[in-house]
Amino acid sequence: MAVTIKSEREIELMREAGRLLAKTHVELEKALHAGMTTKEVDRICEEIIRSYGCIPSFLNYNGFPASVCVSVNDEVVHGIPTRSRVIHEGDIVSLDTGLIYKGYQSDAARTYGVGEISEEAAKLIEVTKQSFFEGIKYARPGYHINDIGTAVQKYCEQFGFGVVRDLVGHGIGTEMHEAPEIPNFDTGRRGIRLRPGMTLAIEPMVNIGRFDVAWTDDDWTVVTEDGSLSAHYENTILITEGEPEILSL
Template sequence: MVKIKSAEEIELMRESALIVSKTLGMLASEIKPGVNALYLDQLAETFIRDHGAEPGFLGMYDFPNTLNMSPNAQVVHGIPNSEPLKDGDIISVDCGALKNGYYGDHAYTFEVGEVAPETKKLLKVTKESLYIGIREFKVGNRVGDVGYAIQNYCESHGYGVVRELVGHGLGKKLHESPEMPNYGKRGRGKKFVEGMTVAIEPMINMGTKNIKQLKDGWTILTADGKPSAHFEHDVAIVNGKPELLSTFQYIYDALGIITDEEDEFRHKNLQS
């Protein structure tokens, strides 16, 4: 059952989402060749706790770490390890935080050093598809409208859209209804109403849409070993339209990136 949120609940969720946003922003300047994921994971746990929240993923379903860190051909749910990142890698960092009883949960795929042009394009298209999908998350539309928009855009670039892993509702639980696939048909699925809150998260592969799982029970890989990209935002329907609860602005500030991609979805009172 979909849990509709009040304006007050949405503001509490924004607090949690912004802790995740700030955590990813802090990590942005630390992600470079030679650094390992375990070190970044420890930084993130300390940062989240220092901001009055609990790591949202640590211990959930027995996951052993604060961050899901998934480099290169890993799609999602990678377990941080001590292997140094290399120049040319990409790495998806998925982070959760729990504060005031509500979760924030979003992700960004970072470039490590100088990345190949075809990989840069995968990241660009995947992130663009996130906002294309968010634009469809409004009163009167349905789950299939978001999925169709993401799928159509990514497949038009020749990429594979993962089927087995999906976005989700968000609130007092990390995973609430409805499921939010990155594929679908227009006009199908749950209808969107005022006060719905979801995590939309395209997981897009350079090659095949097919995936496989490592024996660790967590890590998901592309079946063909080609790179995968993953971007995720927390979004609420406010006054009939999608409004971001999370932001990549802290990442962009750290990396010196100037963009207006979030402006149409941004809360007018969002503060740094």
């Protein structure tokens, strides 16, 4: 699949998709509390997205049964919301969701602490978020895909954290997953050169322990192999002539 360069009209639609997704995350953060089930988070998320006249892009994507991935503690990504999973004080919860506005996608993830969390967990969330911003310093014309991932990895590893290798970021547009793949680590290959008009979902997934992950029996939920906590931070961005524009903030 070739990398698509978006037209001015497409960029406008993606800006609006990103703005509405950013609002969705603000509302979800307000709603998140100890005692609720992950299924409740999903119900709220779907209601918010549809209230904007948008379509939840995750719902039924490759058979995924919900509008948001709710991943708790050692769950890295793709946690399926259920009525039996209750969120507790001290948990860290990653919410990954996306929406479609007039045929164009946006994709973003945040990790939140519920109530009082450990210092270590708070540090993980902060480093994961900052690693995104370290990475997008290189999301400019003339740099290559690998420059982004190398910066993410370098930043996280100085804190002793493991950057997940089995999952990567991606291009985005009319499809949720478009070319190119965007690893969060140094692959040793430069990857494509970045050009204005590219829209990318950059998404560091970072573990307190080792980078190894495993899939659970539901074939969706990815967990840390060593049982350590994991955090996720993602935004949809636009490559411009200068600084990248973050569409989902």
